[in-house]
Amino acid sequence: MSGVVSFNWRGAWAIYNQELSRAWRTFFQTILSPVLTTSLYFIVFGAAIGGRINEVDGISYAAFIVPGLLILTLLSETTTNASFGIYMPRFTGSIYELLSAPVGVAETLIGFVGAAATKSLIISAIIMVTARFFVDYSLAHPILAVGIIMLVAAAFALFGFILGIWADGFERLQIIPLLVLTPLTFLGGTFYSIDMLPELWRSIALVNPIVYLVNGLRWCFYGKSDVSIGVSLGLTALFLAVCIGIVAWIFRTGWKLRS
Amino acid sequence: MESILEIQGLTKTYPGGLTALDAVDLDVRRGEIFALLGPNGAGKTTLIGAVCGMVRPTGGSIRAFGLDMARDWRRARARIGLVPQELGFDILESVERSVRFSRGLAGLAPDPRKIESILRSLSLWDKRDAQIRMLSGGMKRRMLIAKALAHDPELIFLDEPTAGVDVELRRDMWRLIGGLREQGTTIILTTHYIEEAEEMADRVGVIDKGRILLVEDKDTLMARMGSKEAVFTLSEPLHALPPDLPGLSLSLGEAGRSLCYRGSGADADGELAELVQALVARGIRFSALDIHESTLEDIFVDLVENGG
Numbered sequence: 001m002s003g004v005v006s007f008n009w010r011g012a013w014a015i016y017n018q019e020l021s022r023a024w025r026t027f028f029q030t031i032l033s034p035v036l037t038t039s040l041y042f043i044v045f046g047a048a049i050g051g052r053i054n055e056v057d058g059i060s061y062a063a064f065i066v067p068g069l070l071i072l073t074l075l076s077e078t079t080t081n082a083s084f085g086i087y088m089p090r091f092t093g094s095i096y097e098l099l100s101a102p103v104g105v106a107e108t109l110i111g112f113v114g115a116a117a118t119k120s121l122i123i124s125a126i127i128m129v130t131a132r133f134f135v136d137y138s139l140a141h142p143i144l145a146v147g148i149i150m151l152v153a154a155a156f157a158l159f160g161f162i163l164g165i166w167a168d169g170f171e172r173l174q175i176i177p178l179l180v181l182t183p184l185t186f187l188g189g190t191f192y193s194i195d196m197l198p199e200l201w202r203s204i205a206l207v208n209p210i211v212y213l214v215n216g217l218r219w220c221f222y223g224k225s226d227v228s229i230g231v232s233l234g235l236t237a238l239f240l241a242v243c244i245g246i247v248a249w250i251f252r253t254g255w256k257l258r259s
Numbered sequence: 260m261e262s263i264l265e266i267q268g269l270t271k272t273y274p275g276g277l278t279a280l281d282a283v284d285l286d287v288r289r290g291e292i293f294a295l296l297g298p299n300g301a302g303k304t305t306l307i308g309a310v311c312g313m314v315r316p317t318g319g320s321i322r323a324f325g326l327d328m329a330r331d332w333r334r335a336r337a338r339i340g341l342v343p344q345e346l347g348f349d350i351l352e353s354v355e356r357s358v359r360f361s362r363g364l365a366g367l368a369p370d371p372r373k374i375e376s377i378l379r380s381l382s383l384w385d386k387r388d389a390q391i392r393m394l395s396g397g398m399k400r401r402m403l404i405a406k407a408l409a410h411d412p413e414l415i416f417l418d419e420p421t422a423g424v425d426v427e428l429r430r431d432m433w434r435l436i437g438g439l440r441e442q443g444t445t446i447i448l449t450t451h452y453i454e455e456a457e458e459m460a461d462r463v464g465v466i467d468k469g470r471i472l473l474v475e476d477k478d479t480l481m482a483r484m485g486s487k488e489a490v491f492t493l494s495e496p497l498h499a500l501p502p503d504l505p506g507l508s509l510s511l512g513e514a515g516r517s518l519c520y521r522g523s524g525a526d527a528d529g530e531l532a533e534l535v536q537a538l539v540a541r542g543i544r545f546s547a548l549d550i551h552e553s554t555l556e557d558i559f560v561d562l563v564e565n566g567g
Contacts, residue, residue, distance in 0.1 A: 006333070008333060008337075008364075008366045009366075010363050010365075010366045010367060010368065011363060011364045011365070011366050013363060014359075014360050014362075014363025014364050015364070017360075017363070018349075018352075018356075018360050021352075021356065022349070022351075025351060088349070089347075089349070092347050092348060092349060092350065093343070093345050093346070093347025093348075094347040094348050094349055095347070096311075096313060096341065096343045096347055097341075097347075097361060097364060097406065098364070099311070099312050099313045100311040100312045100313060100336060100339070100341045101336060101364040101365060102332070102333040102334070102335075102336040102337040102364075102365060102366055103364060104333070254315050258312070258313055258314060258315050259273070259308070259313065259314050259315070
């Protein structure tokens with residue numbers, strides 16, 4: 001008989017393990033594809049075009065875009081992985097097993113969000129290693145960089161989880177990553193410093209939350225960024241807290257999960 | 260006998276106003292096979308969903324193993340298995356990994372020997388490394404049972420376990436369910452196949468429009484509500500019923516060539532024997548006797564049509 005009383009660690013581990021196994025099964029889509037895409041960015045923007053662009057803030061253009069590309073991949077992959085992770089059981093009907101199991105919100109989140117975040121950390125590590133083949137970058141604050149990557153991965157895994165519960169079809173599942181996240185990331189200073197923008201556009205750019213993520217990570221790499229690291233960390237933590245609040249509400253009310 | 264599941268006043272009203280469960284009271288005893296019968300939309304699956312956590316009740320209480328499902332749901336759910344009506348899987352997962360996942364979800368450590376034993380008992384061991392999508396429909400249904408058994412549940416819900424499976428597999432399922440009962444597992448079964456309930460159930464509950472119409476021991480129910488019809492094909496036509504036959508429910512068939520007896524309840528067998536003796540004693544000969552006993556299905560239809 002199970003000894004489940006207040007927290008089901010084995011249940012959380014089962015979900016986590018299952019999700020990582022799914023990633024391994026879809027190795028090309030989950031791991032190889034983002035690495036290839038990012039490599040292409042480095043080749044095109046870093047090597048081909050970057051060679052003709054002056055330094056930005058004293059950093060070579062190819063090195064300047066590394067943190068932004070990392071955030072670009074991190075957001076897109078984490079959100080997609082987490083949203084598919086919870087949407088697929090809903091779509092196939094196997095969600096019954098989760099809902100009837102002795103697992104609560106914490107176990108479910110540790111399983112799904114933890115797995116999505118782990119995948120993202122693995123992808124980030126691979127991308128950073130891959131980037132080394134194209135660019136000579138430095139990492140001024142490695143521990144903080146890992147911290148920010150983990151924070152962003154956790155926040156967007158939660159965000160993806162919410163999307164996966166909200167979505168009623170595959171099209172809806174991809175609307176936010178494609179039509180909201182990707183444009184915001186491209187406009188969020190991934191490929192440029194917002195200081196390079198005219199004053200009006202700079203002010204508008206500061207409304208884009210992705211600017212703070214990209215600049216937070218860029219500060220960890222080079223000790224320089226368009227906005228303060230404190231603001232970046234604070235806003236990321238706030239986003240994480242809001243996502244946790246929404247997920248807790250989803251489980252309390254059973255929205256789109258329980259009838 | 261000890262109750263394993265106690266449901267009191269269980270109500271589920273959806274936001275649109277539909278009442279799927281209307282103050283349901285139900286007690287299920289430890290170790291029994293309880294068949295829940297009802298037409299489509301009667302509330303069977305909603306009832307199972309409410310116990311298992313997929314449906315949020317709007318009223319009432321559920322206790323399983325003496326535990327309040329609203330408070331001690333973790334401990335209670337860890338002892339409950341569910342075989343849903345629909346086939347829902349991660350179809351790209353292998354058979355063995357999928358069962359191991361179910362066991363983990365329940366909070367149990369991996370136990371390869373236990374999983375092997377479950378898969379062997381369901382004739383799935385040879386397919387342990389196959390992806391679920393490669394299994395036949397019958398195997399997928401057995402796979403659902405394997406997943407539900409992965410954590411040795413004391414109480415198992417089988418929601419239409421044999422829907423859409425062939426006769427041979429249905430018999431296999433019945434044997435399997437019988438085997439589970441012998442091991443002490445309590446089984447709550449919903450089914451469209453009344454013969455399934457007739458074959459296996461210890462007790463029967465009939466639900467319609469979210470209300471429990473009846474809960475009774477199957478044999479008692481069939482004895483109490485079952486009817487018996489006996490048609491004697493007469494060697495010589497009768498023009499009228501013999502006036503001195505005992506006061507039974509009798510009628511003559513077309514042209515007096517047959518005599519029909521209708522009885523119900525526990526007395527029917529005795530009355531029929533009495534009738535046969537009376538006919539022989541009066542020299543009324545018959546060349547054939549056709550006896551039909553009502554099935555649980557007849558009783559079920561009667562209950563549902565007459566609202567209990």
